Amino acid sequence: NAGVTQTPKFQVLKTGQSMTLQCAQDMNHEYMSWYRQDPGMGLRLIHYSVGAGITDQGEVPNGYNVSRSTTEDFPLRLLSAAPSQTSVYFCASNDLGTGGLNEQFFGPGTRLTVL
Amino acid sequence: GENVEQHPSTLSVQEGDSAVIKCTYSDSASNYFPWYKQELGKRPQLIIDIRSNVGEKKDQRIAVTLNKTAKHFSLHITETQPEDSAVYFCAATTTSGTYKYIFGTGTRLKVLA
Numbered sequence: 001n002a003g004v005t006q007t008p009k010f011q012v013l014k015t016g017q018s019m020t021l022q023c024a025q026d027m028n029h030e031y032m033s034w035y036r037q038d039p040g041m042g043l044r045l046i047h048y049s050v051g052a053g054i055t056d057q058g059e060v061p062n063g064y065n066v067s068r069s070t071t072e073d074f075p076l077r078l079l080s081a082a083p084s085q086t087s088v089y090f091c092a093s094n095d096l097g098t099g100g101l102n103e104q105f106f107g108p109g110t111r112l113t114v115l
Numbered sequence: 116g117e118n119v120e121q122h123p124s125t126l127s128v129q130e131g132d133s134a135v136i137k138c139t140y141s142d143s144a145s146n147y148f149p150w151y152k153q154e155l156g157k158r159p160q161l162i163i164d165i166r167s168n169v170g171e172k173k174d175q176r177i178a179v180t181l182n183k184t185a186k187h188f189s190l191h192i193t194e195t196q197p198e199d200s201a202v203y204f205c206a207a208t209t210t211s212g213t214y215k216y217i218f219g220t221g222t223r224l225k226v227l228a
Contacts, residue, residue, distance in 0.1 A: 031214060040124070042204060042220040043159070050214050058215065090158060096214070103149060104216065106158040 006107035013081040013114045021076040023091030030096045032074040036087040081114045117142040119207050121219025134192045136222045138205035145207040148188045153202045195226045
């Protein structure tokens with residue numbers, strides 16, 4: 001199993017450009033999520049999904065869109081990049097199980113710089 | 116909304132000493148409390164977790180305690196080693212209508228040889 005994969009690993013954008021960060025998992029997990037990690041701020045939830053066709057907003061959703069057309073893929077779209085979106089982005093997945101949420105498996109991260 | 120506070124933000128201990136990191140959560144419906152370790156430049160990885168029906172869990176040198184009444188949970192690392200140096204994150208999750216992981220802001224642990 002590859003686990004959770006993310007592409008690209010690094011990206012530099014100019015203000016106003018759009019792009020999509022890719023995330024895929026091969027563990028058949030229902031739950032997938034996107035976080036951004038900034039120094040001193042921990043991991044902040046952007047969007048999450050509990051299954052194909054279902055998405056919801058996290059703590060910091062503004063400026064980002066997601067979709068979940070398949071169980072495996074959960075892309076994150078930046079509509080019009082701003083310098084405030086410079087960050088490290090992590091995708092994660094986990095199964096829901098009978099007890100609710102379980103261990104999250106993280107991807108390797110994407111380091112995004114917006115100039 | 117939901118909130119998780121984590122203290123301290125940095126912690127330095129001598130090798131062999133114990134380290135304690137504390138978290139407080141706001142949503143009384145939270146029922147799963149994982150701890151993640153993140154080494155420099157790497158992804159977070161789970162080191163231990165606890166569910167709301169358990170008060171304490173131990174795995175070798177690490178343990179987690181949960182006080183549901185006070186909405187506190189803590190990570191305890193005994194006999195610290197240089198390889199324990201990393202950033203540690205707590206999280207609280209709830210399945211009451213939403214499925215959200217809320218993370219604390221992290222604790223940078225330095226184990227001094």
